[in-house]
Structures are given as C-alpha cells and as structure tokens.
Amino acid sequence: MMTRLYSSTVLGVDGIEVEVEVDFRPMAEKRIFIVGLPDTAVKESGQRVDTAIQNSGLPFQQGIFVVNLAPADLRKQGPAFDLPIALGMIAGAAETEIDASSWCIMGELALDGAVRPVQGTLPQIMEARRMGRKRIMLPCANAHEGAPVQGVDIYPVSSLREAWQLLTSAALPAPFTNSGAEEQSDGEKEIAVDFDEIKGQSYARRAMEIAAAGGHNILLSGSPGSGKSMLAQRLPTILPPLSREEALETSKIHSACGLLKRGNGLVARRPFRAPHHTISDAGLMGGGANITPGEVSLAHNGVLFLDELPEFRRAALETLRQPLESGHVVISRASGTMTFPCRFMLAAAMNPCPCGYLGDRRRTCTCAPAQIARYRRKISGPLLDRFDLLMEVPAVDPSILASAPAGECSSSIRERVMAARRLQCSRYAGTPFRSNAALSGKALQRYCRLRPEGRDILLRAVEELSLSARAYDRILKVARTIADLEGNPEIQDSHLYEAVQYRAFEHSLRE
Template structure:
C-alpha cells in the first residue's frame, strides 16, 4: 500500500517542501530503503522511527518498505523528516487513514521511545507553509511557540508520536505547556548598558549617535582603556526597536542556526554579536559542509562588534567586504547555493599601533614608524573605505575619571535617533530604502546633495585628502544623517565638515601624502 505525508526542511532561511512517499509490499525478507538524496541523519531515521513505532505497540507483517523523499534531486538534511516518515509508514500499514495526511505539514525528530524532539528551522518552514496556502502544521510541543508567531497558520503541537497518531485518527488535540500564552514571544530582553556610564569622549559619543541615526558602520581607534568597547556595547540601546518584519527575519536566522540556542519565540530586540578575533572565515561569514549562517548573519538587523580588529585573520576581514556592501552572504556548494541575510551594523575597535599608545598623552609610544605602518596595513583600503565613520578615541584624562557627573543617558539619545529615523523613513520609503547608509549614488544625488558652501568644502577636502568615490559618497551619507539629527532639510557646510571629521584615517593618509 502506498501512503504520502508532507513536510519541509530548512533551506537557507527558506524551506524546501518534501513529499514523503512510503510503499510497503509484504515479503518474507523485510527491508527498508530510503531514497531521494538523504543525508546521514535522514538515513538513520529509519532506525528511530521503527523503534518509536514498536513503543506504540503497533505490529506489522514483514514487508519490503521503500521511502522516497521527493524532489529526488534535492539533498535532504536533518531530522525534521522523522515524523512524516513514521506517519506515512503507519498509513501504509493501515494504522492511519491515508486521507488524514493531506493538507498539513508534519515535522519533528523522534526519540527511540517515540517522544517528539524539537527541530531547527521551524519559523521559516511555517512562513513558507502559510505563503503556499498550507492550512496546518503538526510539530513538537517545544517548537509550538516559535511557529505560533505566524498568523494564519493552524499549529498543532504534540509531545509524542502517540499523540500525533491519536490526533490524525480522531482529531483529539493536546495542549502542552510549551504553548504558553499563545503569543509566540520570547522572554524580555536583557537590560542594555547606559551611555550615561561613559565618561568624557564627547566626539565618540556623538559619532555613536550619528551611526545609530543613519545605520552607518563605525571604526573606533584609540589606546587601551579609552572606552572603545564600552561605547560599542551601548549602541544597541540607542537603536530603534525592531519592526515586525525585522523581528521575523532575525528570528528566522536564529531558527536555522546550530551555533546559538533555539529561539522560543519571536526575537524582539536587536542582536549584538562580538566574536573573538580568532574566529575563522566560515564562522564569521558563514559556510561549512552543511552551510550555516555566520556571525554576520546572526547580527542581522543588529550590531556586529569586532574588537581588536587588526588581530583578526586577513581572510576573515576580507570576507566582510561583500556583506558590508550587499547585506547578504551567498554560500556556494557543488550542488546548491544558499543565501543568508547579513544586514548588520559594524562597530570595530582597534589600537592605533602595536603598543597601543600612539597619540596617548599619558604614555610614550614605543613603536617605530615602520611598525605602525605595517600594523595599519592589516586593514586593507577597500575594507576601511566601506566604514562610514572612523573616529579617534583618546585616553580619558584622570580629572574626568574623578568627576562624579554622569553623561547623557541612552534614552535621551535614542529619542533623537528615533526622530531622525522617522525623517529618513518618510523620505526613503519611495525608494524602498531602510536608512541613509543604504543610499546608492542615485539616492545620494536625489536626497543628499549639499548646498553650495557644503559642496565647495567637500571638493576641497577631496583634493587635500585624496578621497575615493566611495569615500565621497559615504561622507554625504553621514552628512545627511547629521542633518536629520538637526531636523534640517538641506545639508550645510557645517554638516559636511562634521562628516569629514569622522574620516580620521583618510585625514592621516592625506597628511602623510603631503609630507
């Protein structure tokens, strides 16, 4: 007897729909064959599902069983297909009505005793199911909260294979505790550190505000202990909250990743990722034998903080160039190509020289000019060119450290950032852009043209500093964000001057060229 069940497996942050066909023919010498490009986890499912079925107390006559996973030319990965394979086998053996497997997706991993274990990629599968008109999804109770964020999709949660069989036979539903309040929301986010804790560093604080207002990448360069990491970790606290669309995108990335805890619902706060400088290219950008999203994708719609930037591997740093520009990572393999979103905001921190004290008034630098040049050359020109704001963070004077006065709190800064983002949204919605950092040359010509004084100043700076075309455009993007913070329609010379002040490496390169 032939029976079919329907399921899906994660594919990038999308889904591959799979039809599970089970054909069972009585035979004296029983065998089980799984075809359709299964990976090791899928091939091993036959042992798990037959153990789970035995624990149900179901007995069947010896038979040759062929399990086909269609489409046959797509590789099937993971344990998501355990439940549909078991259900289709039970239907082929006459223990379930075949028609009850229609118009619903089944997914879940089975333990040997028949308990349903949570699986990865439930949210993208649920979204794809809804978009393709699938009315219902049956899955492990531990995944119910995650699937519950998708409106318009009936979620049936079960803890065991026996509960699924009972539901498919009689319609009896079980409401496990994992369903919670049914809203599919994650716990409250951890408290964000406050900008009020940062002593001094007015220019760096201002640069952080401008970066948040326009979604710009930021490089902080200064001696150890100057507060670079402290500033970077306070950026998420002044960014606007995630929109509903951004929350779904971010949760989809975390849903398919094996490198982070599985989300229990919708992630409603911006992620902050800070990988160690020993991270590999695959871990940073994404990849592996079974491609996984890297740190740049786990920071999607959030902040990627790279401390000690010059200590990162050269190939890892160069691998950032594509996602910084395109906001997406494409992982190509012989049989397929997967894409992961990578719309992160980069904040990088670095020392100015090997000893860390170049320009430090408190301590002498011990590095030779050649050592400084070799140290700085670890950051390639094309990579630095893609970072909109490059800011020097000097050491904090002892007198400032002894002052008990606190700085402006994050809440006040966040309000200005929110207002600036609202102005950008009204202006850029027509072009389908998110913020000023996303503007291309055409959008810059339309929305970021400086006034006459501002243009003359930018031309003078370009000649003096030898700015590239990319640096020219990035200065105008930053100037547009500064104008938005000031609620100004046009970009003035003052806005351009401040934006140029945030290109410290360009200024140093220009000064070196003149000497």
C-alpha cells in the same frame, strides 16, 4: 498501500517542502528502504522510527516499507523527517487511509517514541504556509517558533502516540497560542547595558548617535582602556526596535542555525555579534559542508562588532567588502550556491599601534615607525572606505571617572535616533532604501543635494585629506544624518563640517 504526508527541510535559511511517500507491502520479514537523496541522519531514521513505533505500542505488522522523499534531486538533511515517516509507516501497516494534505509534519523521534526538537522550524513553517498547509505538527519545544506566523494553526506534540491520535482525530483540539511566547519576548527586551555607564567621551558618544541614526559603519581607534568596546557594546541599545518584518527576517536565520532561545517566538532585540579575531572565513561569511550562515548573516538587522580589527586575517576582512555594499553574501561550494541576507552595521575597534599607546598622554609608545606602518596596512584602503565614521577615542582622565556624573541614558539617545529614522522612513517611502547609509547612485544625488557653498567645502576637504570618491559619498550620507538629527530638511555647512571631521582620522591611518 501508499501514504502521502508533507514535511519540510531547510536549504540555507529557506524552507523547502518535502513530500514523504510511504509504500507498505506485507511480508514475513521487515525491511525499510529510504530513497530520495537522504543524508546519514535521514538514512538512520529507519532504525529510530522502527524502535519508536514498537515502544509506543501502536498497531504495526511486518513488511517492506519504501520511503520516498521528493523532490528526489534535493539533498535531505537532519532528523526532522522521523515523525512523518513514522506516521506514514503506521498508517500503511494499519491499512488506515489518512488525509494529511493540510498538514506539515516535522520532528525527531527518540527510541521511546518521544518527539524531540529540531532546527529551522520557523523557515519551514513559513514555507508550509506558502504551500497552503494550514496545520503544523511539530515538537512541543518548537511551538514558540511557529507562534508568530499568521495564517497557520500550530499543534505541538510530545510523543509519537499523541501525534498519531492527532492526525486521525475527527475533532482537533484548540491550536497553540502565542501568549507565552509574547511574554518571554517582552522579558528579552530588558537591556543589561546602558550609555549612562560611560563617563566622558562626549565626541565618541556623538559619533555613535550619528552612526545609529543613519545606520552607518563606524571605526573606533584608541589606546587600551579608552572605552572602545564599551561604546560598541551599547550601540544596539540606541537603535530603533525591530519591525515585525525585520524580526521575522532575523528570527528565520537564527532558527535555521538553532539559536532561537527556548520560549522566544521572535528575536526581540537587534543582534550584536562579536566574533573573535581567530574566526575562519567560513565562520565569518558562512559555508561548511552543509552551507550554513556565518556571523555576517547572524548580525542581519543588527551590529557586527570586530574588536582588534588589525588582528583579523586580512583575507577575512577583505571578504566583508562586497556584503557591506550589497547587503547579501553569496557562498559557492561544490554542493551548491547559497545567498544569505546580511544588512548590518559594522562597528570595529583598533589600537593606534601594536603596543596601543601611540598618542597616549600617560604612557610612551614603544613601536618603531615601520612597525606602526605595517600594523596599519593590515586594514586596506578599500575597507577603510566602507566606514562612514572614523573616530579617535582618547583615554579618559582618572579624575573624570571618579567625579563625572553619569552620562545621558540610552533611552534618551534612542528617542532622537528614532525621530531621525522616522524622517528617513518617510523620505524613502516607496524606495528600496531604509536608512541614509544605504543610499547610492542617483538616490544619493537626489536626497543629499548641496548648495554651491557646501559643495566647495566638501571638495576642498576631499582634496586636502586625499579622500576617495567613495569617502566623498559617505561624508554626504553622514551630513544628511546630522541634518536629520536636527530635523533640518537641508544639509547646512555646519553639518558638512562635522561630517568631514569624522573622516580626518583616515589620513593618518593611510600614512
């Protein structure tokens, strides 16, 4: 007797439907064969499933079980096939006809029959909906991941016995609702840091506001303790909230990596990823034996912060150039090629020299000119061109720290940022662009037109600062954002002058 059920696996960050066929032949001995390109975890599921069925007290008999996971040319990974394989074996041994065509089933089994959580539930549920499976059976611990997906009914189970009763029941219970997940997500929106904790640094705060309003990449340079990391860590607090589409995109990646917090159906806030400078290329960009997303993809729709930028390996930094332009990263390995989304804001911080005190009023730099030049050459010109704003962050005078009042709070800044983003959303409706930073080609010429006087200002600045053509475009984008913050439909000369200021520092970095 043969039983057919449906499950799913994760390929990169996408779900792929897998058909689970279980054929049973009564014999005096028990043997289990699993075919269909299974990995080690799937091959071992036969022993887990056999023991779980016996310990659950479900009807069973000796025989030969052949389990086929289709499509046969797709490598199957992970323990999520335990539950559908077990249900298929029980149905075959009990000679019970079941109609599982509307179900997508996933879950790992413990030896006592308990159903354990699995990774990548959200993309698998989205794939099941696309394939027309209206009912999802999954572990109780993963129920919150399926709650945001509309058009499917979620049925969490805690044991193999409960799963069998659910599959064979004539009347199904009410599906899982997402009320608890929403409450948890609302709690996640509480923010632990705020811009009002930063005293002084008015110019740097202004640069961060412009970066947030236009989705621009920003580089901060200053001596140790000047507040570079504080500024970057608070950048997500002034960004607009995630739209539902963005939340699903982001949650899909985090679910595939097993990073969704228990009880949260969706990622509630824009991601902020801050990898250490010792990170490997695979950790930053993605890869590994089973190709998984890296930090650039985990920062999708959020912020990737690289502190101590020159301390990162130059090869790793250079790999960022293509993803910053395209918004996706392509990972090619012997096992295959994966494409992961990675639209993020890049915020980076660095010292002006190896000792960190070049230009500091209180401490003297001890670095030789050759050391400083070698330190700055770790950041290539093409990578510098990917930053829209380059900002010097001077050390704050201790008297300001002691007596200055609290700065403007994040919520006030975020209101202005959101107003500017709404203008951009309206302006770019019907186009693939979401923010000023994404503009390119003809769209840049169309939406960032300059008067003759403004063009002369920009050309003169590019010539005097020896800037590249890419830097020319980025000044235009920043000027467009400054105009949006003022609600001005035209780019004025004052907007250009301010935008040029955020490139002046680049000349000293290239020396």
